[in-house]
Amino acid sequence: MSLLSSTVAAIRPADAAAAAQARDRQARMTKPAGSLGVLEDLSIRLAGLAGECPPPLPEPAAVAVFAGDHGVHAQGVTPWPQEVTGQMVANFLAGGAVVNAFAAQMGASVTVVDVGVAVPPAAGAGLLERNVRRGTRDMTVEPAMTRDEAVAAIEVGITVAQELVAAGHRALLTGDMGIANTTASAALVAAFTGADAAAVTGAGTGVDAETLARKTDVVRRALARHGRLTDPVEVLAAVGGLEHAAIAGFVLGAAAERVPVILDGVIAGSAALAAAALAPDCLDAVVAGHRSTEPGHGVALEHLGLTPLVDLSLRLGEGTGAVLALPIVQASVRALRDVATFDSAGVTEKQ
Ligand SMILES: Cc1cc2ncn([C@H]3O[C@H](COP(=O)(O)O)[C@@H](O)[C@H]3O)c2cc1C
Ligand SMILES: O=C(O)c1cccnc1
Numbered sequence: 576m577s578l579l580s581s582t583v584a585a586i587r588p589a590d591a592a593a594a595a596q597a598r599d600r601q602a603r604m605t606k607p608a609g610s611l612g613v614l615e616d617l618s619i620r621l622a623g624l625a626g627e628c629p630p631p632l633p634e635p636a637a638v639a640v641f642a643g644d645h646g647v648h649a650q651g652v653t654p655w656p657q658e659v660t661g662q663m664v665a666n667f668l669a670g671g672a673v674v675n676a677f678a679a680q681m682g683a684s685v686t687v688v689d690v691g692v693a694v695p696p697a698a699g700a701g702l703l704e705r706n707v708r709r710g711t712r713d714m715t716v717e718p719a720m721t722r723d724e725a726v727a728a729i730e731v732g733i734t735v736a737q738e739l740v741a742a743g744h745r746a747l748l749t750g751d752m753g754i755a756n757t758t759a760s761a762a763l764v765a766a767f768t769g770a771d772a773a774a775v776t777g778a779g780t781g782v783d784a785e786t787l788a789r790k791t792d793v794v795r796r797a798l799a800r801h802g803r804l805t806d807p808v809e810v811l812a813a814v815g816g817l818e819h820a821a822i823a824g825f826v827l828g829a830a831a832e833r834v835p836v837i838l839d840g841v842i843a844g845s846a847a848l849a850a851a852a853l854a855p856d857c858l859d860a861v862v863a864g865h866r867s868t869e870p871g872h873g874v875a876l877e878h879l880g881l882t883p884l885v886d887l888s889l890r891l892g893e894g895t896g897a898v899l900a901l902p903i904v905q906a907s908v909r910a911l912r913d914v915a916t917f918d919s920a921g922v923t924e925k926q
Pocket of ligand 2: 757778779780839840841842867868869872889890891892893
């Protein structure tokens with residue numbers, strides 16, 4: 576059996592008994608019932624995922640930044656040159672990017688994975704070199720990847736998740752780097768949700784009105800070029816990116832390991848649509864870290880039935896929004912684990 580098939584087969588639904596235990600404990604903790612709002616639901620979900628109440632604290636945490644380039648860059652969908660992807664990979668490794676600063680603040684490690692960079696930096700300390708090909712093909716002309724390339728990139732993501740869990744991590748966070756990848760993200764969201772190109776295509780790194788119109792047309796042409804696709808791997812291969820495929824695999828790998836995975840922005844949201852189409856139960860492991868300003872991100876989250884934890888008008892990627900949500904996820908478990916009950920603390924309950 577392939578790694579993808581065995582991983583999908585290993586994904587099981589949440590444990591209802593552990594979730595019920597967590598729900599019961601939330602009602603007995605020394606606070607008015609329901610007063611922790613979304614954090615109560617989150618702790619119940621994480622208990623169901625772990626199959627025990629309380630679940631393990633989601634730490635240590637690891638961000639995996641998957642980097643890849645895009646043939647659709649040739650269509651003028653972003654003002655940034657393609658070589659910025661590889662240059663930013665070097666910046667992540669040197670600790671100089673925003674995700675490094677946020678990860679240092681939150682006590683998370685940063686792992687950088689070259690799954691499809693066109694011009695990678697010279698082999699540097701710490702880079703996971705798992706390059707499947709040096710960038711995708713132009714989706715407006717032909718499928719961005721072959722099916723085999725898409726599966727290989729998915730399996731890179733699964734393997735990285737397995738390696739991080741084997742190293743002791745108990746929270747996985749998605750990160751991305753890939754100039755032009757908001758175009759592929761928009762195409763994936765449209766393909767998986769049926770939304771119109773105009774409803775899911777956004778400004779990305781900050782394109783002008785003319786570029787946004789061209790980008791929307793590129794997404795529309797790519798969707799028309801590939802027709803209606805139903806198989807999730809075919810969708811990824813047609814209009815996705817190597818980092819999208821790897822992030823889909825990373826989500827599946829985390830779910831199979833029953834470790835929570837916190838999603839970043841539109842790149843992760845669009846990749847999660849593919850993961851959920853391959854194994855719907857993987858969503859029990861998924862936490863939406865934040866909502867980015869990209870319109871396709873809100874559409875993806877709604878389709879997945881996920882509520883983002885923070886909404887700070889970020890539009891960066893790299894894993895930054897996922898890292899900001901990490902302490903909220905950790906606090907939800909800490910409360911379930913450490914807060915006394917009315918009985919144990921001798922606090923009188925309401926009449
Ligand atoms: C310096 C720099 C750092 C970044 N960090 C993340 N992105 C983000 O922007 C890119 C997607 O936007 P678009 O589709 O408009 O090209 C991705 O690489 C994403 O991670 C960056 C972009 C730049 C330029
Ligand atoms: O939603 C995101 O994460 C995003 C938005 C713009 C550019 N890069 C990433």
